Amino acid sequence: MEFKITTATAPQQKSACLILPVYSSGPLPKSTKSVDSALGGRIGRLVESGDIHGKPGETLLLTDLSELRSERILLVGCGDRESFDIAAYKKALRSAWSYVSKRNHTDAACYLSLETVDGTDAYRRARFAAEAWHDETYRFTATRSKPEDRTPKQRYISIATDTRSNRQARKGIAHGTAVGAGMSFCRELGNLPANICTPSYLVKQARKLEKSSDRVSLQVLNESDMKKLAMGSLLSVTAGTEEPAKFIVLRYKGAGDKKKPVVLVGKGITFDSGGISLKPGAAMDEMKFDMGGAASVLGAMHAIAAIRPAINLVVIVPTCENMP
Numbered sequence: 001m002e003f004k005i006t007t008a009t010a011p012q013q014k015s016a017c018l019i020l021p022v023y024s025s026g027p028l029p030k031s032t033k034s035v036d037s038a039l040g041g042r043i044g045r046l047v048e049s050g051d052i053h054g055k056p057g058e059t060l061l062l063t064d065l066s067e068l069r070s071e072r073i074l075l076v077g078c079g080d081r082e083s084f085d086i087a088a089y090k091k092a093l094r095s096a097w098s099y100v101s102k103r104n105h106t107d108a109a110c111y112l113s114l115e116t117v118d119g120t121d122a123y124r125r126a127r128f129a130a131e132a133w134h135d136e137t138y139r140f141t142a143t144r145s146k147p148e149d150r151t152p153k154q155r156y157i158s159i160a161t162d163t164r165s166n167r168q169a170r171k172g173i174a175h176g177t178a179v180g181a182g183m184s185f186c187r188e189l190g191n192l193p194a195n196i197c198t199p200s201y202l203v204k205q206a207r208k209l210e211k212s213s214d215r216v217s218l219q220v221l222n223e224s225d226m227k228k229l230a231m232g233s234l235l236s237v238t239a240g241t242e243e244p245a246k247f248i249v250l251r252y253k254g255a256g257d258k259k260k261p262v263v264l265v266g267k268g269i270t271f272d273s274g275g276i277s278l279k280p281g282a283a284m285d286e287m288k289f290d291m292g293g294a295a296s297v298l299g300a301m302h303a304i305a306a307i308r309p310a311i312n313l314v315v316i317v318p319t320c321e322n323m324p
Contacts, residue, residue: 001133001152001154001155001156001157002155002156002157003126003129003130003133003156003157003158003159003173003176003177004156004157004158004159005126005158005159005161005166005169005170005173006109006158006159006160006161007160007161007162007163007166008160009031009034010031010032010034010035010111010160011034011035011037011038011068011069012069013069013070013109013111013158013160014069014070015069015070015071015107015108015109015158016070016071016072016105016106016107016108017070017071017072017073017074017100017103017105017107017108017109018035018068018070018072018073018074018108018109018111019073019074019076019096019100019108019109019110019111019112020032020035020043020073020074020075020076020111020112021075021076021078021092021111021112021115022043022047022052022054022058022075022076022077022078023054023077023078023079023080023081023084024053024054024055024077024078024079024080024081025054025080025081025082026081026082028043028044028047029114029115030114031111031114031160032075032111035068035073038067038068039065039067039068040067042062043062043073043075046060046062046075052075052077053077054077054078054079055077055079056077056078056079056088056091056092056095057076057077057091057092057094057095058076058077058095059074059075059076059077059095059096059099060074060075061073061074061075061099062074062075070109071105072105074096074099074100074108076092076095076096076112077092077095078092078112078115084115084116084117085117085118086117086118086119086120086128089112089115089117089120089125089128090128090132092112093110093112093128093129093132093133093136094132094135094136096108096110096112097132097133097136097137098136100152100154100157101133101136101137101152101154103153104153105153105154106153106154106155107154107155107156107157107158108154108157108158109157109158109160110129110157110158110159110160111160112129113125113126113129113159113160113161113169114160114161114162121165121168122161122162122165122168122169122172123165123168123169123171123172123175124172125161125169125172126159126161126168126169126170126171126172126173126176127172127173127175127176127179128172128176129159129172129173129176130159130172130173130175130176130177130179130180131176131179131180131183132180133157133180134177134179134180134181134183134184135180135183137152138183138184138187140187140188140191142188142191142192142196143192143193143196159173174307175307177306178302178303178306178307179303179307181302181303181306182299182300182301182302182303182304182306183299183303185298185299185302186295186296186298186299186302187295187299189202189205189291189294189295189298189299190288190289190291190292190295192288193288194270194271194287194288194321197270197288197291198243198270198321199243199244199245199246199268199270199319199320199321200243200244200246201270202246202248202268202270202291202294202298202317202319203220203246203248203319205298206218206220206248206250206298206317209250209298209301209302209305210250212302212305212306213252213305213306213308215252215253215254215305215308216250216251216252216301216305217250217251217253218248218249218250218251219248219249219250219251220246220247220248220249221246221247221249222244222245222246222247223235223238223244223245225247226245226247231247231318234247234318234320237269237275237320237322238320238321238322240275240276240323240324241320241321241322241323241324243270243320243321244320245318245319245320246268246317246319246320247316247317247318247319248268248315248316248317248318248319249314249315249316249317250298250301250314250315250317251312251313251314251315252301252304252305252311252312252313252314252315253312254304254308254309254310254311254312254313255310255311255312259311259312260312261311261312261313261314262311262312262313262314263313263314263315263316264297264300264301264313264314264315264316265293265297265315265316265317265318266291266293266294266295266296266297266298266315266316266317267290267291267292267293267294267318268291268293268294268317268318268319268320269290269291269319269320269321269322270288270290270291270294270319270320270321271287271288271290271321271322271323272287272290272321272322272323273287273322273323273324274287274322275322275323275324276324290322291319294317294319297315297316297317298315298317300313300315301313301315
């Protein structure tokens with residue numbers, strides 16, 4: 001799915017689904033009001049009759065729109081206008097994406113991004129829109145015996161902005177897409193069971209990250225390397241396991257040699273049974289999440305490699321199993 005920018009007014013926008021905001025108090029937002037005028041006051045009457053109250057996340061679909069170029073309208077509640085903030089904006093976005101992603105509409109155009117949100121500009125509003133899409137549409141299907149195709153059917157989604165902010169919004173979409181993909185990558189690693197997501201598997205994922213960017217390099221230490229460096233603590237944790245421990249170092253070089261790097265360290269215990277002192281069986285399934293730190297920093301590198309900022313970054317993942 002691809003994100004695009006549109007500067008067309010809402011009544012002139014051609015789309016399979018036009019997404020418009022409605023508040024629980026005050027007049028209709030500018031974009032919604034312009035469409036309401038084209039529809040002869042239809043939206044206003046729906047609000048007055050209580051068909052939609054504008055509560056946060058509330059939705060209402062309108063069809064039979066011969067007056068517009070769009071096939072249907074999705075009204076999305078944004079709550080009270082005076083208290084509309086980043087959290088409310090993200091909630092409205094997730095509600096819109098949840099609806100759209102479950103339909104077979106070929107595309108959608110979102111005008112929530114034109115609303116004023118304190119402390120944001122067109123860049124941040126567009127970025128949040130792209131991030132929210134990845135967050136809302138992520139599904140873990142890797143281990144299903146009969147994979148269910150829940151991939152959204154949309155070919156593209158247009159994010160509305162004004163002409164002056166076109167460049168800002170495009171940058172926001174690019175960054176939001178990269179961050180969203182990094183988040184999904186992180187979640188996938190965390191959700192995989194420990195018999196798949198082993199230390200060796202994390203190394204394979206690190207190698208893919210290295211190949212994805214000319215700015216990323218990888219170094220992997222094995223157990224003999226760690227012994228030479230006297231890494232006794234890590235080696236004692238992995239001493240009872242068959243799967244060998246790994247020490248992953250990923251480097252992103254986006255600035256000069258004199259620029260001090262940002263260093264992220266992520267704990268990569270891919271399964272923690274507790275060693276000889278076993279954890280309670282009721283909580284044992286959750287021990288696959290003991291590598292959440294590793295997933296987080298690898299996800300961060302995934303996003304950084306795509307955004308390509310002018311920084312130096314080092315990601316360190318000591319990874320092993322803690323099992324007898």
